[in-house]
Amino acid sequence: MTIITKGQEVLTLDSCRALAIANNKELLISNEKINAAHYQKKAAFTNYLPEISGTAGYMRNQKEFSLLSDSQKDALSGLGNTVGSSIQQAGAAIGQVSPELAQQLGPILNILQGKLVPAFNQVGESLTDALRTDTRNVFAGAITLTQPLYMGGKIRAYNKITQYAEELARQQHNTGLQEVILSTDQVYWQVVSLTNKKKLAEGYLKLLQQMDSDINKMINEGVATKADGLSVRVKLNEAEMTLLKVEDGLSLSKMLLCQLCGLDLSTPLTLEDENIDNIPLMGESSQFDMEVAYANRPEIRSLELAQQIYKQKVTVTRAEHLPSLALMGNYVVTNPSVFNSFENKFKGMWNVGVMLQVPIWHWGQGTYKVKAAKSEARIAQYQLEDAKEKIELQVNQASFKVKEAAKKLVMAESNQSKADENLRYATLGFQEGVIATNNVLEAQTAWLKAQSEKIDAQIDVKLTEIYLQKSLGTLK
Numbered sequence: 001m002t003i004i005t006k007g008q009e010v011l012t013l014d015s016c017r018a019l020a021i022a023n024n025k026e027l028l029i030s031n032e033k034i035n036a037a038h039y040q041k042k043a044a045f046t047n048y049l050p051e052i053s054g055t056a057g058y059m060r061n062q063k064e065f066s067l068l069s070d071s072q073k074d075a076l077s078g079l080g081n082t083v084g085s086s087i088q089q090a091g092a093a094i095g096q097v098s099p100e101l102a103q104q105l106g107p108i109l110n111i112l113q114g115k116l117v118p119a120f121n122q123v124g125e126s127l128t129d130a131l132r133t134d135t136r137n138v139f140a141g142a143i144t145l146t147q148p149l150y151m152g153g154k155i156r157a158y159n160k161i162t163q164y165a166e167e168l169a170r171q172q173h174n175t176g177l178q179e180v181i182l183s184t185d186q187v188y189w190q191v192v193s194l195t196n197k198k199k200l201a202e203g204y205l206k207l208l209q210q211m212d213s214d215i216n217k218m219i220n221e222g223v224a225t226k227a228d229g230l231s232v233r234v235k236l237n238e239a240e241m242t243l244l245k246v247e248d249g250l251s252l253s254k255m256l257l258c259q260l261c262g263l264d265l266s267t268p269l270t271l272e273d274e275n276i277d278n279i280p281l282m283g284e285s286s287q288f289d290m291e292v293a294y295a296n297r298p299e300i301r302s303l304e305l306a307q308q309i310y311k312q313k314v315t316v317t318r319a320e321h322l323p324s325l326a327l328m329g330n331y332v333v334t335n336p337s338v339f340n341s342f343e344n345k346f347k348g349m350w351n352v353g354v355m356l357q358v359p360i361w362h363w364g365q366g367t368y369k370v371k372a373a374k375s376e377a378r379i380a381q382y383q384l385e386d387a388k389e390k391i392e393l394q395v396n397q398a399s400f401k402v403k404e405a406a407k408k409l410v411m412a413e414s415n416q417s418k419a420d421e422n423l424r425y426a427t428l429g430f431q432e433g434v435i436a437t438n439n440v441l442e443a444q445t446a447w448l449k450a451q452s453e454k455i456d457a458q459i460d461v462k463l464t465e466i467y468l469q470k471s472l473g474t475l476k
Contacts, residue, residue, distance in 0.1 A: 023262025030173040037169040041162035050147040145329040152319030174298040194250040201243040228437040296473025303384040310377035321366030398468040412457035419450035
């Protein structure tokens with residue numbers, strides 16, 4: 001890449017293109033779009049792989065869960081009293097049957113009651129405490145593995161869409177690249193054209209200045225009139241105005257070229273082709289193959305990729321209404337745990353299974369969505385066909401303009417030769433005093449016009465060749 005330093009470097013067409021490509025913000029944006037599409041494609045591929053996720057949670061409950069009712073808790077807590085009551089009832093029953101036996105067993109029953117009642121009450125309270133869940137503070141966590149087995153073809157279609165999208169981003173970048181090259185070439189050759197026209201205007205101005213000097217001498221000698229002098233001065237003023245307009249146009253064109261190349265607008269530019277009298281032409285053949293043009297045009301490739309994307313979208317839409325099957329695996333941990341009664345410890349277990357989801361009835365929603373997706377795919381196909389027709393017309397028009405520009409250049413060169421000869425004869429006749437001033441001015445004007453038309457014709461040939469390359473997709 002050519003680096004510009006004030007008043008030193010000469011820019012070639014290739015270096016201007018390289019600078020414009022490197023500094024164009026739209027191309028930088030489209031390049032980032034390529035990167036984004038590339039990573040989206042990588043992300044889409046991960047849908048084939050198992051997905052692992054973790055979940056954790058904590059919950060504070062106002063009350064704990066209870067396995068026993070209040071009456072059951074009271075019964076267990078008073079289990080010893082119940083036993084003591086039963087012993088008393090048994091002693092009373094024995095006393096009714098045999099008072100003597102009851103008198104003998106009385107001390108024993110009292111001892112049993114004194115021992116068993118506290119013991120059974122303690123056992124009941126222990127059971128009540130043992131059956132507490134203590135679920136006011138609950139911790140839970142799970143690690144889940146999900147492996148898709150069948151998703152109706154949605155994963156495969158989505159991967160194809162992202163592949164097409166990446167290629168589409170590249171083709172759109174190529175389209176922008178060709179537009180930048182075309183714009184740069186247009187401004188480059190415009191600068192070359194105006195530079196040559198500036199030289200032409202300066203030469204014409206010097207010619208008129210010399211003639212003005214000669215006519216003043218002739219007026220002083222009495223062989224020319226003041227009217228002749230005024231005619232020359234009018235042409236001289238016109239030439240100065242023309243030169244000023246050309247200089248202004250050249251300055252603005254160079255500013256535009258600096259802007260395209262990402263340079264400071266005040267950078268002095270010197271182009272390699274500025275000092276060439278005859279601009280080299282590529283001689284672009286007007287013969288072309290439309291199939292090759294279709295293959296080279298990034299716009300056609302972009303529409304083809306868009307068509308493929310819409311076809312895959314039909315598959316994605318259809319898959320949303322087909323059964324889906326996935327393998328599931330979990331490891332679940334909780335606190336309190338329930339694997340050894342209720343314990344305030346973290347304990348877990350694993351489980352595996354499959355999950356099947358089958359859409360049953362959605363009032364024809366799936367059918368309508370699939371038909372809508374198919375319509376979008378047909379729209380993309382029609383857009384592709386329409387673009388091919390327009391590109392064929394564009395290529396034919398560009399080829400016609402190349403031929404037309406070549407013919408105009410031949411005519412311009414012929415006119416220039418005649419204008420040169422006419423000016424030579426007029427100048428000699430004026431010097432010999434046999435040709436009037438107006439005739440010389442007319443010859444000079446015709447010469448200026450012929451020279452300007454030749455420059456325009458050369459630039460036109462150059463640009464039409466570039467337009468043909470652009471239409472054929474070979475502008476790189």
